[in-house]
Amino acid sequence: MCGIIGYTGRSQALPVLIQGIRLLSYRGYDSAGVSVWRDGELRVRKDKGRIEELAPRWDPEELAGTTGVGHTRWATHGAPSQPNAHPQAGGAGEVALVHNGIVENDLALREELEAEGVRFSSETDTEVLAHLYARAFRGDPVAAARELLRRGRGAFAVAVQHRSLPDTLVAVRRGSPLLVGLGVRENLVASDLRALVGRADRVLVLGEDEIAVVRPESVEVYDAAGRALEPTARPMAGIEQDLGKGGHAHYMLKEMHEQPERLYELLAGRLDLARGRLRLDDLPLSDREWRGLSRVDLVGCGTAYHACWYGARFLEVAAGMPARAVMAHEYERGSVPLGPDVLVVAVSQSGETMDTKLAVEAARAGQARTLGVLNQRESVIGRLVEGVFDMHAGLEVGVASTKAYTSMLAALLILGLRACGARQPDAGRMTELADALRALPDHVRTALARGAEAQAVARDIHRASTMLYLGRGLDAPTALEGALKMKEISYIHAEGYPAGEMKHGPIALVSKEVPVVALATQGPWRDRMLANVREVRARDGEVILVANDGDAEAGRLADFVLRVPATHPWVAPLLNVVPLQLLAYETAKRRGCDIDQPRNLAKTVTVQ
Ligand code: AGP
Numbered sequence: 001m002c003g004i005i006g007y008t009g010r011s012q013a014l015p016v017l018i019q020g021i022r023l024l025s026y027r028g029y030d031s032a033g034v035s036v037w038r039d040g041e042l043r044v045r046k047d048k049g050r051i052e053e054l055a056p057r058w059d060p061e062e063l064a065g066t067t068g069v070g071h072t073r074w075a076t077h078g079a080p081s082q083p084n085a086h087p088q089a090g091g092a093g094e095v096a097l098v099h100n101g102i103v104e105n106d107l108a109l110r111e112e113l114e115a116e117g118v119r120f121s122s123e124t125d126t127e128v129l130a131h132l133y134a135r136a137f138r139g140d141p142v143a144a145a146r147e148l149l150r151r152g153r154g155a156f157a158v159a160v161q162h163r164s165l166p167d168t169l170v171a172v173r174r175g176s177p178l179l180v181g182l183g184v185r186e187n188l189v190a191s192d193l194r195a196l197v198g199r200a201d202r203v204l205v206l207g208e209d210e211i212a213v214v215r216p217e218s219v220e221v222y223d224a225a226g227r228a229l230e231p232t233a234r235p236m237a238g239i240e241q242d243l244g245k246g247g248h249a250h251y252m253l254k255e256m257h258e259q260p261e262r263l264y265e266l267l268a269g270r271l272d273l274a275r276g277r278l279r280l281d282d283l284p285l286s287d288r289e290w291r292g293l294s295r296v297d298l299v300g301c302g303t304a305y306h307a308c309w310y311g312a313r314f315l316e317v318a319a320g321m322p323a324r325a326v327m328a329h330e331y332e333r334g335s336v337p338l339g340p341d342v343l344v345v346a347v348s349q350s351g352e353t354m355d356t357k358l359a360v361e362a363a364r365a366g367q368a369r370t371l372g373v374l375n376q377r378e379s380v381i382g383r384l385v386e387g388v389f390d391m392h393a394g395l396e397v398g399v400a401s402t403k404a405y406t407s408m409l410a411a412l413l414i415l416g417l418r419a420c421g422a423r424q425p426d427a428g429r430m431t432e433l434a435d436a437l438r439a440l441p442d443h444v445r446t447a448l449a450r451g452a453e454a455q456a457v458a459r460d461i462h463r464a465s466t467m468l469y470l471g472r473g474l475d476a477p478t479a480l481e482g483a484l485k486m487k488e489i490s491y492i493h494a495e496g497y498p499a500g501e502m503k504h505g506p507i508a509l510v511s512k513e514v515p516v517v518a519l520a521t522q523g524p525w526r527d528r529m530l531a532n533v534r535e536v537r538a539r540d541g542e543v544i545l546v547a548n549d550g551d552a553e554a555g556r557l558a559d560f561v562l563r564v565p566a567t568h569p570w571v572a573p574l575l576n577v578v579p580l581q582l583l584a585y586e587t588a589k590r591r592g593c594d595i596d597q598p599r600n601l602a603k604t605v606t607v608q
Contacts, residue, residue: 002029002071002072002073002074002086002099002100002101002191003020003021003024003025003029003071003072003100003190003191003192003195004024004069004070004071004098004099004100004157004158004159004178004189004190004191004195005017005020005021005023005024005069005070005071005159005188005189005190005191005195006068006069006070006098006159006161006169006171006188006189006190006214007020007066007067007068007069007169007186007187007188007189007199008066008067008167008168008169008186008187008188008214008215008216009066009067009183009185009186009187009216010066010185010186010216011066011186012060012064012065012066013034013036013063013065013066013067013068014034014036014058014060014063014064014065014068015060016188016199017034017036017068017069017070018034018051018055018058018070020070020188020190020195021034021051021055021070021071021072022051023192023194023195023197024072024190024191024192024194024195025050025051025072029072029073029074030048030049030073030074030075030080031046031047031048031049031072031073031075031080031081031082031084031085031086032046032047032049032050032051032054032070032071032072032073032085033045033046033047033054033070033071033073033085033086033087033098034046034058034063034068034069034070034071034087035068035069035070035087035096035161036063036064036065036067036068037065037066037067037068037161037163037166037167038062038063038064038065040163040166041093041163042087042089042093042094042095042096042161042163043062043063043065044087044089044096045057045058045063046071046082046085046086046087047082047085048080048081048082048085051072066167066216067161067166067167067168067169068161069087069096069097069098069159069160069161069169069189070098071085071086071087071098071099073085073086074269074390074392075282076102076125076268076269076270076279077102077106077123077124077125077126077279078122078123078124079123079281079282083121083122083123084122084123084124086098086099086124086126087130088122088124088126088127088129088130089121089127089130090127090129090130090131090132090133090134090135090160091130091131091134091135091137093163094134094137094162094163094164095130095131095133095134095137095160095161095162095163096130096160096161097126097129097130097133097158097159097160097161098126098158098159098160099125099126099129099156099157099158100156100157100158100176100178100191101154101155101156101157101174101175101176101265102125102154102155102156102264102265102268102269103125103126103128103129103152103153103154103156104153104154104268104274105151105152105153105154105274106125106128107274109128109132109151109152110127110128113128113131113132113135116135118131118135128152129148129152129156129158129160130160132147132148132151132152133145133147133148133160133162134162135147136148137162137164139164141160141162141165141168141170141213142170142211142213142222142226143226144162144170145158145160145170145172145211145222146211146222146224146225146226148172149172149174149209149211149224150224152174154174154175154268155174155175155176155264155268156172156174156175156176157171157172157173157174157175157176157177157178157191158170158171158172158173158178159171159178159189160172167215167216168213168214168215169187169189169213169214169215170211170212170213170214171189171206171211171212171214172210172211173206173207173208173209173210173211174208174209175208175264176191176261177191177192177205177261178190178191178206179191179192179193179196179203179204179205179206180203180204180206180212180214180219180221180233181196181199181200181202181203181204181236182200182201182202182203182204182219182233183199183200183201184201185216185217186199186216187200187214187215187216187218187219188200188214189212189214193246196236197236200236201235201236202233202234202235202236203233203234203236204219204221204231204232204233204234205231205234206221206231207231209223209224210222210223210224210229210231211223211224244397249589250398250585250595250596251396251397251398251596252398252400252402252489252581252585252595252596253585253595255396255397255398255402255403256402256403256448256578256581256582256585257448258393258394258403259402259403259406259441259444259448259578260441260442260444260445260448261441262392262393262394262403262406262407263406263407263410263440263441263444263574264440264441265392266391266392266393266407266410266411266414267410267414267437267440267441269392270411270414271414271417271434271437272434274434275434276427276430276431276433276434278414278417278418278421280389280414280418282387283371283387283389283418284369284371284386284387285343285369285371285387285418287421287422288422289369290418290419290422290423291422291423292341293321293341293342293343293369294322294341294342295322295323295324295341295342295343296312296315296321296322296323296324296342296343296344296345296419297323297324297326297331297336297342297343297344297345297363297368298311298312298323298324298325298326298344298345298347298412299325299326299327299328299331299344299345299346299347299356299359299360299363300325300327300328300346300347300348300353300356301327301328301329301348301353301355301356301605302401302484303349303401303404303405303408303481303484304328304347304348304349304353304356304401304408305325305327305328305347306405306477306478306480306481306484307347307373307405307408307409307412307477308325308326308345308347308412309325309476309477309480310409310412310474310477310478310573311323311325311345311347311373311408311409311412311413311415311416312324312325313473313474313476313477314412314413314416314474314570315415315416315419317473317474317570318416318417318419318420318429318570319416319417319419319420319423319424320423320424321416321419321423325477326359327355328346328353328355328356328358328359329355329358329359331358331359331362331363332362333358333361333362333365333366334362334365336362336366337366338362338363338366338367338368339366339367339368340367340368340369342363342366342368342369343368343369343370343371344359344360344363344368344369344370344371345370345371345372345373345412345415346359346360346363346370346371346372346373346374346381346385347372347373347374347408347412348372348373348374348375348379348381349374349375349376349391349393349396349401349404349408350375350376350379350603350604351372351374351375351376351377351378351379351380351381351382352376352379352380352381352604353381353604353605354605355605356381357380357381357384360372360381360384360385361384364384369386370384370385370386370387371385371386371387371388371389371415372384372385372387372388372389373388373389373391373408373411373412373415374388374389374390374391375390375391375392375393375396375404375407377390389411389414389415391404391407391408391410391411392407393407396603397596397603398595398596399488399489399596399597399598399601399602399603400485400488400489400584400595400598402485402581405481405577406444406574406577406578409573409574409577410574413437413570413571413574417430417433432568433568433570433571435568436567436568436570436571437571439565439567440567440571440574440575443564443565443567443575444574444575444578446564446565447564447565447575447578447579447582448578448582450562450563450579450582451582451586453560453561453562453563453579454562454579454582454583454585454586455586456560457544457560457562457583457586457587458583458586458587458589458590459590460515460542460559460560461492461515461542461544461587462490462587462590462591464492464513464514464515465492465493465513466492466493466494466495466509466513466514467483467486467492467493467494467495467514467515467516467517468483468494468495468496468497468506468509468510468514468515468516468517469482469483469486469494469495469496469497469516469517469518469519469580470496470497470498470499470502470516470517470518470519470529470532471496471498471499471518471519471529471576472498472499472500472519472522472525472528472529473522473524473525473569474522474569474570474572474573475519475521475522475525475572475573475576476496476497476498476499477573478519478573478576478577478580479496479497479498479499479517479518479519480496480497481496481577481580482494482496482517482519482577482580482581482583482584483495483496483517484496485580485581485584485585486580486583486584486587488584488598488601489584489585489588489593489595489598490584490587490588490591490593491591491593491598491599492587492591499518499528499529499532500528502532502535503535507535507536507539510536510539510540510541511539511540511541512540512541512542514541514542515541515542515543515544516533516536516541516542516543516544517544517545517546517580517583518532518533518536518543518544518545518546518558519545519546519576520533520545520546520547520551520554521546521547521548521551521564521566521572521576522569522572523569524569525569526554530553530554530557533545533557533558534557537557542559543557543558543559543560544558544559544560544561544562544583545557545558545560545561545562546561546562546564546576546579546580547561547562547563547564548563548564548565548566549563549564549565549566550566562579562580562582562583563579564576564578564579
């Protein structure tokens with residue numbers, strides 16, 4: 001994902017910017033760039049590629065200067081290329097601007113600026129901001145920054161410099177995170193704490209719609225109305241120790257809380273949420289090839305397999321595409337009928353899982369087409385498949401996968417929509433889904449804010465020795481994923497089932513001692529789910545229901561309710577898993593378990 005670094009002080013800016021870019025690299029990127037103020041001009045160097053290839057080409061003499069900005073870009077609007085890399089120039093080069101996030105109304109703004117005679121040199125939404133800033137600038141950087149907040153829609157973090165202000169950086173934050181690092185006679189701007197390590201003593205977290213004017217010996221912060229604020233900086237020592245966990249007690253909790261932003265960036269990067277158009281030009285299959293497929297096999301293990309299950313159901317329900325999820329270790333060379341009309345999608349956070357790698361090799365040996373839904377493009381599986389849908393979920397440290405799971409579901413949903421577009425396009429449905437996806441990050445945020453509900457349930461169930469999780473339709477894999485989270489980190493035995501399977505055996509387990517978690521939010525499956533819940537109640541079972549806000553009937557049936565906002569049934573699994581992640585986390589915490597590194601488990605399983 002994109003990253004921002006800015007520096008103003010007494011030292012040469014270029015080495016600081018290059019180091020910042022290196023520190024931001026873990027987020028994944030496809031191009032990078034810097035701009036440095038020198039002799040009255042902003043000197044920009046940028047291109048696609050890794051910093052290791054680019055930095056040697058940036059001449060420290062030509063770029064000698066003490067104020068500049070740097071950026072790592074992960075392409076959303078326009079392919080990775082020199083013109084599309086950041087910094088983007090505004091006006092006639094008097095502005096250099098770097099940007100994280102998405103400007104949702106970029107096309108309208110671009111048309112308006114073009115009508116006023118502005119010539120664009122990139123396909124990016126960022127360039128719109130650079131020109132807006134240049135046109136609004138009359139010597140006052142705050143006024144120009146306010147114009148970005150007034151005109152831009154979406155989530156964006158921006159660092160910008162103007163030719164006429166040699167030692168000044170301006171930072172603007174809406175939605176996407178942005179920090180100001182305070183040092184000794186030098187200050188920095190960064191999108192990630194990691195980029196400030198070793199340079200800043202204190203850090204200032206910009207609030208929503210705030211503007212910072214950063215100079216070597218001063219930092220001023222303003223709100224969107226231009227009123228001066230007096231925010232408090234926190235010492236870096238202490239934060240640094242906790243750097244990886246971002247202030248949370250565990251990586252798992254931090255990673256759960258990253259989901260709204262990760263989902264927003266993935267979805268908005270791949271789907272024009274305003275117009276419902278997909279951006280998947282980097283993936284290999286054409287419309288004709290999608291139509292020519294007889295089947296899609298999705299392969300993965302553990303959490304990734306649950307994502308495959310959702311992906312397969314979604315392809316069937318939404319695109320009428322025959323699809324199935326197969327545990328990668330069961331996908332053996334020679335035992336699966338394959339051919340060029342079969343697409344095998346390998347789903348893996350690490351991209352290194354041996355079982356999944358072998359499944360891809362089996363697919364290749366059978367002449368099938370291959371795609372990877374991965375969090376690491378440069379991985380063993382990434383190098384084997386024809387194309388990679390890079391989830392860009394960021395580093396996941398907690399062994400129990402959380403943000404990678406919701407990112408997998410989002411990626412598979414987008415792939416499903418791609419199949420729909422080729423096989424049975426339906427503009428109305430796309431608009432409906434785009435609306436639901438636009439609201440999803442906020443819905444996930446709402447669910448995450450309800451940790452107290454999960455704590456109350458955890459208090460009640462933490463001594464249980466067995467639990468059941470039930471879901472139907474697209475939420476059947478959510479039930480399995482909820483159970484996996486619980487058993488992985490709390491060591492409570494938990495089983496997930498499609499609820500229809502209950503009467504065929506598992507109901508024999510139901511008793512006062514076995515809590516049953518049931519998912520009952522999705523329109524078409526809710527009523528049948530509530531019927532299953534009544535069967536559990538009739539046998540004295542304790543019921544914990546994941547239900548929609550305002551669903552009074554569900555509330556009456558359950559001992560505990562974990563509430564989530566209502567959403568489109570196809571999108572619900574991306575939201576419904578959140579309270580189950582929280583429940584597993586709170587239960588494991590009560591039981592004093594090692595949450596980030598549960599016993600016997602490895603983050604990446606590179607053996608069969
Ligand atoms: C999930 O919480 C587990 N850590 C595990 O099931 C994991 O999803 C599985 O091993 C697959 O890993 P991968 O996504 O890296 O391929």
